[in-house]
Amino acid sequence: MMFSEKFVLADRVLQVAPSPTLAVNAKAKALRAAGADILNFSVGEPDLSTPIHVCEAGKKAIDDGHTRYTPAAGTPELREAVCAKLKKDQGWDYVPDQVQISCGGKHGLYNIFQAIVNPGDEVLIPSPYWVSYPPMVQLAGGTPVIVPLRQESDFDIDPSILAQYATDKTKAIVLNSPSNPTGAVYSRAALAEVAKMAYANGWLVITDDMYEDLFYGEGRVPHILHADPRLKDQVVLSNGVSKSFAMTGWRIGYSVGPREVIKAMNKIQSQSTSNPAAPSQYAALAALTGPQDFPRQLREAFIPRRAFFVEALESITGVSCVNPMGAFYVFPNFSAYYGKTFNGQIIDGSVALADYFLGEAKVASVPGAAFGADAFIRFSFATSMENIKKGMDRIKKALAALQ
Structure with missing residues (x-):
C-alpha cells in the first residue's frame, strides 16, 4: 500500500509551510559545502561568538552534573x-x-x-x-x-x-x-x-x-x-x-x-x-x-554595517530602503525590477529575485513574500563588512544584467 498524505497526515500540517528562512539558510549552506562561493545574508543570528564566560558556565554545568x-x-x-x-x-x-x-x-x-x-x-x-x-x-x-x-x-x-x-x-x-x-x-x-x-x-x-x-x-x-x-x-x-x-x-x-x-x-x-x-x-x-557589555559590543559592530548597507542600497536606481532602527536586517524594496528578465526568465516577485540573486550573484537572501511583503527582500547585516561590500557589488551587477 502506498503512503498517502491525504489519508495519513493531520490537516494542521497541510495548512502550514516549513520556515522559509531556515530553508534558504540550509540551501545556502549546501551550495557552499558543494564549493560555491556563497555570501549568506539569510541567517538571523549574530556573527560574533557566544561570550566566553557564558560558554564556560555551560561547560561547568556539565562538569557539575547539571545534566x-x-x-x-x-x-x-x-x-x-x-x-x-x-x-x-x-x-x-x-x-x-x-x-x-x-x-x-x-x-x-x-x-x-x-x-x-x-x-x-x-x-x-x-x-x-x-x-x-x-x-x-x-x-x-x-x-x-x-x-x-x-x-x-x-x-x-x-x-x-x-x-x-x-x-x-x-x-x-x-x-x-x-x-x-x-x-x-x-x-x-x-x-x-x-x-x-x-x-x-x-x-x-x-x-x-x-x-x-x-x-x-x-x-x-x-x-x-x-x-x-x-x-x-x-x-x-x-x-x-x-x-x-x-x-x-x-x-x-x-x-x-x-x-x-x-x-x-x-x-x-x-x-x-x-x-x-x-x-x-x-x-x-x-x-x-554576568557582564552586560556584550550587547553593546554587538550594537557597535552592527552600526557601520547598517549604515553602509542602507547607503549602498539607496544608491541603486529604483531601490528604496527604510533605515532600520533596530535588529540586524535591511528590508529594501526591489519591486521596480519586477517584470524584468534574465535569459528568458521573468522576475515576477521576491521569490524569483531572491532565487536569481542566489543563482547568479551567489548571494543568499530571504524573499519578502515569506514576511507578507512581496515587494521586498530581507538581508541580514550580522556578517562582516567585507562580505557586505562583496555582496552589494554582486547585487548591483546582477540587477544591471536584468533586461
Missing part, C-alpha cells in the same frame, strides 16, 4: 534572573511563577499561542511580520489577521488602519519591535493608541522583544508597557538570549506574563519538551547575571 531534568518552567535561579533583569532594565515587577523558560524564543511564542488561542479566535499581526507568527496561530486553531504597515511611515503601526481589522473575534495582537524583518521600531505615540484599543477591548498583547538590546536610537526602545502600564495584566512578553548574547544554538527563550497564562504554558511544555536543556539554562543564567 538532568529541571522543572518544566525552568530553573528557579534563571526565572529569578529574568525577573531581576526586567526590574533593572525596565522597572517592571514580576515574580518567578510569572516566568517560563523555553527552548528558544520561538518555542515560547508557540506555547503562548497554544495556551490562549481557540478555534475562531483572531490574532492581529502587523505586516511585514516574522514568518512564524501566522503558522503558529493556525496551528493553535486560530485565524491570523494581517494588518498592513506602510513603508512610507517607516513601518510604524497606524492605529486607524489597525482598527479596520479588529473585530469582536479579536483575541490578541502581536507586537515585534524592533522588527524582524524590517528593523522598524514602533513609535511611543502609536503604541499608546494601540494600548488604548487593547485595554478597551480586552485583547492580550504579545510583545516579541527579542531584539530589544539591538536598538540604534537613544535610551531604551519604546514599549507598550511604558506607553500604558495599565496593560500589564494583558501583556505577555517574549524574549531570550539568542540575539543579545549570540546564543542561537543554545535554545533558551523566556516568556513573562499573567500567572494564568504562564501556568497554562507550563502545562503544555510539560507535555511536549518537559524542560529546556539544563546546561543551556546555566549558560543563560551567566548571560543575564
Whole structure:
C-alpha cells in the first residue's frame, strides 16, 4: 500500500509551510559545502561568538552534573534572573511563577499561542511580520489577521488602519519591535493608541522583544508597557538570549506574563519538551547575571554595517530602503525590477529575485513574500563588512544584467 498524505497526515500540517528562512539558510549552506562561493545574508543570528564566560558556565554545568531534568518552567535561579533583569532594565515587577523558560524564543511564542488561542479566535499581526507568527496561530486553531504597515511611515503601526481589522473575534495582537524583518521600531505615540484599543477591548498583547538590546536610537526602545502600564495584566512578553548574547544554538527563550497564562504554558511544555536543556539554562543564567557589555559590543559592530548597507542600497536606481532602527536586517524594496528578465526568465516577485540573486550573484537572501511583503527582500547585516561590500557589488551587477 502506498503512503498517502491525504489519508495519513493531520490537516494542521497541510495548512502550514516549513520556515522559509531556515530553508534558504540550509540551501545556502549546501551550495557552499558543494564549493560555491556563497555570501549568506539569510541567517538571523549574530556573527560574533557566544561570550566566553557564558560558554564556560555551560561547560561547568556539565562538569557539575547539571545534566538532568529541571522543572518544566525552568530553573528557579534563571526565572529569578529574568525577573531581576526586567526590574533593572525596565522597572517592571514580576515574580518567578510569572516566568517560563523555553527552548528558544520561538518555542515560547508557540506555547503562548497554544495556551490562549481557540478555534475562531483572531490574532492581529502587523505586516511585514516574522514568518512564524501566522503558522503558529493556525496551528493553535486560530485565524491570523494581517494588518498592513506602510513603508512610507517607516513601518510604524497606524492605529486607524489597525482598527479596520479588529473585530469582536479579536483575541490578541502581536507586537515585534524592533522588527524582524524590517528593523522598524514602533513609535511611543502609536503604541499608546494601540494600548488604548487593547485595554478597551480586552485583547492580550504579545510583545516579541527579542531584539530589544539591538536598538540604534537613544535610551531604551519604546514599549507598550511604558506607553500604558495599565496593560500589564494583558501583556505577555517574549524574549531570550539568542540575539543579545549570540546564543542561537543554545535554545533558551523566556516568556513573562499573567500567572494564568504562564501556568497554562507550563502545562503544555510539560507535555511536549518537559524542560529546556539544563546546561543551556546555566549558560543563560551567566548571560543575564554576568557582564552586560556584550550587547553593546554587538550594537557597535552592527552600526557601520547598517549604515553602509542602507547607503549602498539607496544608491541603486529604483531601490528604496527604510533605515532600520533596530535588529540586524535591511528590508529594501526591489519591486521596480519586477517584470524584468534574465535569459528568458521573468522576475515576477521576491521569490524569483531572491532565487536569481542566489543563482547568479551567489548571494543568499530571504524573499519578502515569506514576511507578507512581496515587494521586498530581507538581508541580514550580522556578517562582516567585507562580505557586505562583496555582496552589494554582486547585487548591483546582477540587477544591471536584468533586461
